[in-house]
Amino acid sequence: MIEIKQDIDRLLHNQRNLLDVMQEMVLLVHGGDKIEYMNPSAISFFGDIRNNHKKINADKNKNPASELFSIIHRAIEQDMVGVHKEITINDAFLEFILAPFEGYKGDRLHWLFLRDITRTKSNIESIHDFQNSMESILNDEINELKDRDRVRESLASEKNYLNDKFNNFFEEGTMVGSSKSLRQLREMVRRVAKSDATILITGESGTGKELVANMIRESSDRNRKPFLKINCNTINDSILESDLFGYEKGAFTGADSQRHGKFEVVDGGTIFLDEIGDISPRMQAALLRVLQDGEIIRVGGNTPIQIDVRIIAATNNDLPKAVQDGSFRLDLFYRLNIINISIPPLRSRKEDIIDLVSHFIRRYRRAFKKDINFLPQSVIDRLIKHDWPGNVRELENVIQRSILMSKSNVITENDLFFDNPLEKINSTDEISYLHRLDGMPLKNMLAEVEREIISYALAKNKGNVATTAEQLKIGKTAFYDKMKRYDISPKEHK
Numbered sequence: 001m002i003e004i005k006q007d008i009d010r011l012l013h014n015q016r017n018l019l020d021v022m023q024e025m026v027l028l029v030h031g032g033d034k035i036e037y038m039n040p041s042a043i044s045f046f047g048d049i050r051n052n053h054k055k056i057n058a059d060k061n062k063n064p065a066s067e068l069f070s071i072i073h074r075a076i077e078q079d080m081v082g083v084h085k086e087i088t089i090n091d092a093f094l095e096f097i098l099a100p101f102e103g104y105k106g107d108r109l110h111w112l113f114l115r116d117i118t119r120t121k122s123n124i125e126s127i128h129d130f131q132n133s134m135e136s137i138l139n140d141e142i143n144e145l146k147d148r149d150r151v152r153e154s155l156a157s158e159k160n161y162l163n164d165k166f167n168n169f170f171e172e173g174t175m176v177g178s179s180k181s182l183r184q185l186r187e188m189v190r191r192v193a194k195s196d197a198t199i200l201i202t203g204e205s206g207t208g209k210e211l212v213a214n215m216i217r218e219s220s221d222r223n224r225k226p227f228l229k230i231n232c233n234t235i236n237d238s239i240l241e242s243d244l245f246g247y248e249k250g251a252f253t254g255a256d257s258q259r260h261g262k263f264e265v266v267d268g269g270t271i272f273l274d275e276i277g278d279i280s281p282r283m284q285a286a287l288l289r290v291l292q293d294g295e296i297i298r299v300g301g302n303t304p305i306q307i308d309v310r311i312i313a314a315t316n317n318d319l320p321k322a323v324q325d326g327s328f329r330l331d332l333f334y335r336l337n338i339i340n341i342s343i344p345p346l347r348s349r350k351e352d353i354i355d356l357v358s359h360f361i362r363r364y365r366r367a368f369k370k371d372i373n374f375l376p377q378s379v380i381d382r383l384i385k386h387d388w389p390g391n392v393r394e395l396e397n398v399i400q401r402s403i404l405m406s407k408s409n410v411i412t413e414n415d416l417f418f419d420n421p422l423e424k425i426n427s428t429d430e431i432s433y434l435h436r437l438d439g440m441p442l443k444n445m446l447a448e449v450e451r452e453i454i455s456y457a458l459a460k461n462k463g464n465v466a467t468t469a470e471q472l473k474i475g476k477t478a479f480y481d482k483m484k485r486y487d488i489s490p491k492e493h494k
Contacts, residue, residue, distance in 0.1 A: 025094075025114035029072055030107060042114065045092075064090045071096070072112065081110070086117070093121045175211060176359045177352030181344045185212070192339050193219035198291060200276075200336045201314040203343030205462040206393030209314040212341060213272045216312055225269035228262055233278035233465040233490050236480035241283060242299045251300025263296050263307050270310045275490075276336065277317030277328065278466040280476065284329045291335040311336075316462055327466070346388040346395065353383055356392060360399040361411075370403055374410040382413055394418075451486040454479075463490040 019026050025042035027035055035050045049065045067089045075085070081098050088094070094114050101109040175182055192199060193216045201209045210229070217227050235243065242251075246261030262271065279287065290296055291311065295304040313336050322328035346353070357375065365372040388394055402415040454468075461467045469479040483490070 023115075025116075027112040027114070028101065029110045029112050031109075033069060033073070036109070045114075045116070072098075072110075076110065092116055093118045175208060175215065177349065177355050179349040179351045181349050182352060185341065185343065186215075188341055189215050190219060192216070192341075194221060195339075196222075196310050197338050198311045198313070198336055199339045199341060200319075201312065201341045201343065202319070203314075203316065204345050204391055205316045206391035207343040207345060208392055209316075209343060210272070210274065212343060213274075213312045213314060217270045217272075220270070220310070222268070222270050222310060226266040227270050227272070228266045229272045229274065230262065231274045231491060232283075233275040233463065236477050237280040237283055238477075240279070241286060245286065245296045245298055247299035248301040251298070255300065258298075261296065261298065263290065263309050264305065266309055267307050268309070270312060273311060273313045275315055275317075275464070276313040277315035277319055277322060278464060281329070284332050288329065288332045288335060291332070317464060317467075346391045350384050353395065354380060356395055357383065357399055360396050361403065364400050364403045368403055370406065371409050372403055372406060372411060376410065376412070378413055379411055379416065382416060386418060447486075450482070451488070454482060454486065454488055458488065458490055465490050 019037075019039045022039060023041055025045055026037075026039040027042050028037035030036045038046070038048065038050060046064050046068060049068075071087055071089075074080075075096075075098050081100055084095060084097050086093060086095055093116070095117050096112060096114045099111040099113070101111050175186060189212060199216060201212050203209055213229075217223060230240075230244070232240065242259075242261065244261050244263055246259050246264060247255050249255060249258050273287075286296075290307070290309075293304070294308065295306050297304055319328055319333055319337070323330050323333050346356075357380070361372055361375065364370075383395070383398075390397070398416060398418060399411075401417055402411050405415045405417070406412070454472075457468045457472055458465075461471070465479065465483075466476065469476045472479070474482075482488075
């Protein structure tokens with residue numbers, strides 16, 4: 001008998017050790033409302049609820065133990081012995097199974113095995129989400145491929161303008177286009193270039209006035225002599241005068257030696273005065289002396305100096321109107337306007353758009369290393385419909401950006417983005433702007449607002465400093481100082 005008891009104790013001990021090391025939760029349920037045994041895994045999850053069943057069942061608050069007893073009661077009542085079932089307790093997913101067990105006194109017992117499958121469920125959900133994500137990505141890729149196929153089919157029926165126009169090669173530095181007005185402009189440049197007559201180039205911002213000045217100089221007899229370009233509205237009056245005409249020693253603070261001006265340095269060559277309409281009355285008088293007598297007087301000096309310089313001037317201002325307003329000298333206007341070359345805006349010569357687009361594609365596909373070789377009719381139609389307030393410069397920007405945005409060797413309508421720098425700021429932009437200023441000292445806020453106002457006013461006036469300063473009721477010298485302080489260039493706003 002002793003040996004049999006020892007064997008039974010050994011078997012029970014081994015069984016308990018086995019149950020204690022199991023990761024699954026194991027409970028021995030007596031009659032459906034009492035826990036006789038819990039292994040460590042079960043105690044860790046539910047706490048030790050042995051002999052506490054009455055208190056737990058009386059507890060109206062929902063807790064893991066009360067939920068467990070409720071589930072056990074239903075499973076025993078429904079005779080779910082041997083049936084695998086998933087349950088949720090305390091936000092954890094559990095898989096459980098009941099197994100009958102007969103006690104040595106004939107008691108009604110059940111083994112309850114529980115396995116925490118929360119991580120498994122989470123992994124399955126993650127895999128499922130990943131599969132759905134992959135399916136979504138694949139569907140998007142398939143749809144994009146279908147869209148590309150539709151685009152290819154559509155493009156196959158469209159004319160490729162590059163095939164025709166790439167053969168029409170325009171050299172860099174020349175006026176691109178074949179319109180009648182452009183042919184007349186080239187002919188006029190050819191006829192007047194050989195003379196030494198002063199030339200006034202007029203036209204809207206972005207039409208290519210500097211390009212025409214280059215063509216005149218290259219076709220002239222002075223093409224081997226110095227060529228200097230000066231933007232009159234980027235330099236304040238006093239500096240511009242001393243820069244052009246030079247100064248004598250002691251003419252002003254810091255003038256510790258004599259200095260030759262640009263007109264003396266470029267003697268025998270050509271000077272291009274861009275934005276001539278923005279110079280002050282004092283500079284107008286000094287420039288008139290150059291045009292009338294062919295001589296200059298250095299700042300601080302009294303002796304005239306003879307020079308031989310051809311002057312090409314340019315402006316996007318309405319000089320006749322400025323003469324009527326009294327802001328520009330009539331005699332200077334006549335001296336400048338001996339030969340007037342007026343460049344037509346792009347909107348009046350839209351037949352040149354195809355040549356210009358082809359020219360810019362050739363330039364920027366090489367620069368950006370993108371093999372753009374198809375330009376469909378739909379894109380050309382949209383470009384021709386646009387009014388081009390920024391003229392050729394705006395067109396160049398649009399094509400440059402479209403080449404960068406293009407996803408293939410074709411420029412599509414989706415790649416075209418037109419600029420409107422004068423578009424009103426909407427309420428969302430205003431809120432965003434205020435957020436950007438938030439946290440700044442008041443002094444910095446006011447400076448930021450002033451900088452934005454100056455940039456906006458310059459853009460509205462196409463970079464015209466004189467007009468902008470007049471509208472803002474500020475002197476030109478003070479206005480130049482503010483532009484320098486905020487690092488604003490009028491040329492960038494033309």
